[in-house]
Amino acid sequence: MVLKSNIEEATKSLYGAKQRTILALFGIIVGIGSVIAMVSIGTIVEAESLRQFKDMGTDILSIQKGYGGGANKTITLKDAVNTPFNCPSIATVAPYIQSGLSTWYSGKKVFGPCMGVTGAFQDLNKIGVKEGRFISDLDAFAYFCVLGDERAAKLSSLGLHEPVGKKLKIGDHIFTVVGVLERLPGGGGMRPHGINDSVLIPIKTATRIVENAEISNIVARMMPGFHNTTAQAQITDYFSNKVRGPEVEVRSAEELIEQMEKQMKLFTLLLGAVGSISLIVGGVGVMNVMLVSVAERRKEIGIRRALGAKRKDIQSQFLVESMILSLVGGFFGICMGVSASYIIAHFSKWQFMISYMAILLGFGVSSAVGVFFGFYPARQASRLDPIAALRSE
Amino acid sequence: MLKLSDIRKTYKIGPVDVEVLKGVSLEVEKGELLSVMGTSGCGKSTLMNIVGMLDKPSSGTHLLEGREVGNLSDNEISSIRNNKIGFVFQAFYLLPKLTSLENVGVPLIYRGTKKSEIRRRSHEFLKKVGMDDRAHHRPNELSGGQQQRVAIARALAGKPSIILADEPTGALDTQVGKDIMKLFVDLNEEAGITVIIITHDPKIAKQCNRSVRMQDGVIIDD
Numbered sequence: 001m002v003l004k005s006n007i008e009e010a011t012k013s014l015y016g017a018k019q020r021t022i023l024a025l026f027g028i029i030v031g032i033g034s035v036i037a038m039v040s041i042g043t044i045v046e047a048e049s050l051r052q053f054k055d056m057g058t059d060i061l062s063i064q065k066g067y068g069g070g071a072n073k074t075i076t077l078k079d080a081v082n083t084p085f086n087c088p089s090i091a092t093v094a095p096y097i098q099s100g101l102s103t104w105y106s107g108k109k110v111f112g113p114c115m116g117v118t119g120a121f122q123d124l125n126k127i128g129v130k131e132g133r134f135i136s137d138l139d140a141f142a143y144f145c146v147l148g149d150e151r152a153a154k155l156s157s158l159g160l161h162e163p164v165g166k167k168l169k170i171g172d173h174i175f176t177v178v179g180v181l182e183r184l185p186g187g188g189g190m191r192p193h194g195i196n197d198s199v200l201i202p203i204k205t206a207t208r209i210v211e212n213a214e215i216s217n218i219v220a221r222m223m224p225g226f227h228n229t230t231a232q233a234q235i236t237d238y239f240s241n242k243v244r245g246p247e248v249e250v251r252s253a254e255e256l257i258e259q260m261e262k263q264m265k266l267f268t269l270l271l272g273a274v275g276s277i278s279l280i281v282g283g284v285g286v287m288n289v290m291l292v293s294v295a296e297r298r299k300e301i302g303i304r305r306a307l308g309a310k311r312k313d314i315q316s317q318f319l320v321e322s323m324i325l326s327l328v329g330g331f332f333g334i335c336m337g338v339s340a341s342y343i344i345a346h347f348s349k350w351q352f353m354i355s356y357m358a359i360l361l362g363f364g365v366s367s368a369v370g371v372f373f374g375f376y377p378a379r380q381a382s383r384l385d386p387i388a389a390l391r392s393e
Numbered sequence: 394m395l396k397l398s399d400i401r402k403t404y405k406i407g408p409v410d411v412e413v414l415k416g417v418s419l420e421v422e423k424g425e426l427l428s429v430m431g432t433s434g435c436g437k438s439t440l441m442n443i444v445g446m447l448d449k450p451s452s453g454t455h456l457l458e459g460r461e462v463g464n465l466s467d468n469e470i471s472s473i474r475n476n477k478i479g480f481v482f483q484a485f486y487l488l489p490k491l492t493s494l495e496n497v498g499v500p501l502i503y504r505g506t507k508k509s510e511i512r513r514r515s516h517e518f519l520k521k522v523g524m525d526d527r528a529h530h531r532p533n534e535l536s537g538g539q540q541q542r543v544a545i546a547r548a549l550a551g552k553p554s555i556i557l558a559d560e561p562t563g564a565l566d567t568q569v570g571k572d573i574m575k576l577f578v579d580l581n582e583e584a585g586i587t588v589i590i591i592t593h594d595p596k597i598a599k600q601c602n603r604s605v606r607m608q609d610g611v612i613i614d615d
Binding site for chain 1: 447467474482
């Protein structure tokens with residue numbers, strides 16, 4: 001009953017001192033808003049960077065020639081392709097060769113990478129084909145090529161429209177375009193860098209036309225049910241002991257995701273801490289308003305005490321007031337924070353998502369602010385000497 | 394009902410101890426209409442604060458309905474103040490943002506009385522002091538006499554053992570003051586409510602069936 005009437009009283013009192021209430025609310029709204037916005041953005045960025053990994057699957061490994069012992073040895077195509085037969089934990093592999101061979105069309109040069117790939121490259125990297133087909137293992141040494149989305153656009157500006165079936169020059173050789181790829185989401189993840197801007201040719205052709213052609217990277221997919229450490233051990237063993245190739249480094253998507261998640265958590269925490277500073281300022285605002293409210297209502301406190309209010313009744317009256325202030329501020333702060341993160345996500349082309357954790361945090365934090373910064377003024381109110389309070393003007 | 398024996402109260406003002414009450418003994422029976430008279434500074438307000446348990450005596454015993462209330466905790470004292478004592482102040486002390494009806498109900502809130510019951514009781518006592526037609530007015534829309542009537546209704550609403558009135562007519566003009574005094578006399582005669590009125594006005598003291606005079610922190614005439 002006392003609580004209910006305290007809530008009524010508090011609402012009336014806050015409504016009565018509109019200007020002061022609005023100012024205190026403003027502080028809280030900005031405070032909670034910035035915490036929410038920061039945490040949401042942190043979560044959105046985290047999800048965004050993880051998505052790059054996750055859309056390829058978490059069972060992907062990247063095998064790279066190491067810089068340690070056996071640097072003069074190379075990974076041969078045969079050894080690479082034979083990996084799944086020697087490592088039970090590996091399902092498929094896609095070795096590739098990277099080179100800087102330029103593409104020429106109607107006498108003009110187009111810069112960008114050229115990759116020698118196998119047929120498995122498409123499936124492993126989840127690449128979609130817009131027109132024509134992908135490179136096949138049956139292409140063997142043929143002079144066929146497939147264009148990345150960006151590369152196709154560049155060539156199109158040189159007059160190569162509907163490129164499938166048309167011819168262009170890569171290095172010193174004439175290639176026939178057999179397909180155009182769909183655009184891949186940019187940056188990050190386990191996917192080899194720059195596919196959009198590349199021209200892809202059969203790996204065997206690459207070994208023939210690229211000077212010092214060397215397989216430096218292999219993308220691999222694990223068999224279901226194996227742990228990445230097992231796979232890593234098998235691969236390392238295979239390359240250094242069985243085929244006496246170079247030392248290799250194996251990185252798993254899972255590992256990278258874990259690392260990234262850790263980093264992102266730290267990042268989110270940091271952003272939250274930055275937001276918290278404004279929240280503290282907002283909380284001090286609440287405390288200030290509550291202290292003024294207590295000072296202004298000394299007489300009222302005296303009257304209530306004379307009429308039989310206990311100290312805790314007075315304390316809860318003011319505590320309820322600061323709680324209401326903070327929770328209302330918290331509500332609008334959450335709205336503001338969510339809309340701010342929406343706007344930022346929109347302009348950064350990130351996929352927006354509401355972080356329920358952040359909202360929960362917002363309500364938790366705002367009620368904590370209410371209690372924490374309201375406690376001192378409320379206690380002060382409850383400790384007033386009733387006689388002195390009655391006599392005050 | 395109320396028994397004070399050898400109450401002393403000392404205030405520390407800076408380095409000096411000032412003894413405001415120098416051994417006051419007073420006994421009040423149920424149903425009495427008592428006035429405490431004296432010039433300002435004689436200690437009558439301090440005495441009222443002690444009787445109203447807003448203040449504690451430095452020494453002496455203070456029995457209310459046979460129970461020693463001198464050493465109770467703040468919580469217990471608040472609860473006794475809420476249940477046993479009704480205050481009427483010179484400056485009315487109504488809460489400015491509440492209506493008459495809500496003002497009368499304030500003491501009941503702290504007892505945990507139900508809202509509907511508070512409303513009913515508040516109306517009942519506003520009617521008793523002739524103010525029910527102003528139930529939804531705020532204090533600043535009422536005259537001094539009307540405000541004091543609401544304050545009296547508030548003091549009555551808790552059905553206290555004692556009503557303590559500190560200069561209840563002090564801020565009112567003569568005619569209105571007379572009406573308020575008549576209300577106290579009527580309440581005392583009809584309902585048998587114990588009333589202690591603090592005043593410096595002999596005319597008011599005359600209307601009470603017992604009058605106590607104080608001077609310099611002691612009772613000089615009973």
